[in-house]
Amino acid sequence: MEKWEGKVSSTLTKAKADQIWPLFIDFFNFHKWFPNMSTCYGVHGTNGEVGGTRYCAGSSLPNEDGGADQVSWSKERLVAVDLKKMTMSYEMVDCNVGFKSYLSTIKIVCGDGEGCVVQWSFVVNPIKGLTFEDLVKKYQNGLDQTTKKMEDGLVQNFA
Known part of the structure; x- marks a missing residue:
């Protein structure tokens, strides 16, 4: 089966x-940063370590139940972490948002001077009712909002 592979990035200048x-x-605890994610907590393992599994809920993607008032949810497991390279990969193990196969990687790259670049790549089976282009836009929007919130929070804490 064909897979969608995409990558988005966001440049931070103050962090x-x-x-x-x-x-x-x-x-x-990713709900602190990601837009439209109201809940995120561990359900298995240790936070930040391979095998750690989280439950996330919110309204970032339409759910398969079809109701606008229904919460979108997923269970996601860390499958790789490289602390030195600042890279982590996770897979979706269960959800109600249409992902049948999902692997995502986050990588933080040191920038020139003060900033950095956050890269978010994904491999997923095509999602019914969504185009690849729309999914990439959702990822880009989510990453941009997340990194802005993170950067603003750091700047406020050090101001």
Whole structure:
């Protein structure tokens, strides 16, 4: 079966990679940063370690139940973490948003000077009712909002 493969990135100018990385690897608390995610918590394993599994809920993607008032949810498991390279990969193990196969990788890259770049790539089976282009736009929008919120939070804490 054909897979969709995509990658988006967001450049931060006020936060360094070593400031942003801990916010992403705090895998069980991603709701603090990601738009439209109201809940995120650990259901198995240790936060930030391979095998750690989280439950996430919100309204970022339409759910398969079809109701606008129904919550979209997923269970996601960390499958790889490289602390030195600031890279983590996770898979979706269960959900109600149409993902039948899903692997995502986050990588934080040191920028020139003060900033950094966050890269988010994914491989997923095509999703019924959604085009590849629309999915990439959702990822880009989600990443841009997330990194802005992270950067703004860091700047406020150090101001």
